[in-house]
Amino acid sequence: SQQGEEDPQALSIQEGENATMNCSYKTSINNLQWYRQNSGRGLVHLILIRSNEREKHSGRLRVTLDTSKKSSSLLITASRAADTASYFCATDQAGTALIFGKGTTLSVSS
Amino acid sequence: GAGVSQSPSNKVTEKGKDVELRCDPISGHTALYWYRQSLGQGLEFLIYFQGNSAPDKSGLPSDRFSAERTGGSVSTLTIQRTQQEDSAVYLCASSYMDQPQHFGDGTRLSIL
Numbered sequence: 001s002q003q004g005e006e007d008p009q010a011l012s013i014q015e016g017e018n019a020t021m022n023c024s025y026k027t028s029i030n031n032l033q034w035y036r037q038n039s040g041r042g043l044v045h046l047i048l049i050r051s052n053e054r055e056k057h058s059g060r061l062r063v064t065l066d067t068s069k070k071s072s073s074l075l076i077t078a079s080r081a082a083d084t085a086s087y088f089c090a091t092d093q094a095g096t097a098l099i100f101g102k103g104t105t106l107s108v109s110s
Numbered sequence: 111g112a113g114v115s116q117s118p119s120n121k122v123t124e125k126g127k128d129v130e131l132r133c134d135p136i137s138g139h140t141a142l143y144w145y146r147q148s149l150g151q152g153l154e155f156l157i158y159f160q161g162n163s164a165p166d167k168s169g170l171p172s173d174r175f176s177a178e179r180t181g182g183s184v185s186t187l188t189i190q191r192t193q194q195e196d197s198a199v200y201l202c203a204s205s206y207m208d209q210p211q212h213f214g215d216g217t218r219l220s221i222l
Contacts, residue, residue, distance in 0.1 A: 042201055042203075042214050042215045043201070043213040088152075096160075
């Protein structure tokens with residue numbers, strides 16, 4: 001069963017613009033992670049935010065977590081064509097398997 | 111070092127045949143996971159191995175699916191009597207302690 005639900009399902013922007021993706025989940029979590037998947041490839045881990053953290057940065061990525069609303073957002077600043085990919089949020093409830101959302105497909109055009 | 115390696119990268123087989131998918135995790139990673147990714151379904155957890163503990167098989171969709179992990183390293187996912195709905199990309203991931211999971215590029219399985 002799905003835990004995370006991302007929105008939007010698809011997002012198209014121009015290079016240089018910011019991209020924001022949202023994720024909602026249903027149950028309490030240990031942490032929430034964001035992954036990127038390029039077409040035909042596996043998932044690449046981007047960033048992990050723990051349940052007691054509210055915001056985290058990594059390069060051009062900024063993740064926020066609101067446990068009261070059971071939601072998270074991923075912001076990619078100054079997007080590049082190479083950022084074109086699908087982005088998934090995944091929740092870790094008990095240190096075992098991750099539960100993934102269905103993803104947001106991001107298209108960045110130059 | 112090398113990442114998670116999966117083989118074959120693509121597999122086409124006829125309905126009713128058995129298939130074996132292989133995963134070589136990153137050396138030293140104690141946890142190994144199998145997921146299935148299909149259109150419209152997102153990523154589904156199948157099975158999880160942690161060290162020498164009994165695997166968590168709660169995600170396996172039917173008794174046609176099984177997996178083993180030999181020597182705490184290589185894992186094989188077996189699907190018996192394949193059905194068309196088994197067509198999907200099967201992804202393997204490994205991790206160490208509470209570190210993030212590292213994924214292979216998957217096996218794309220097509221059942222004719």
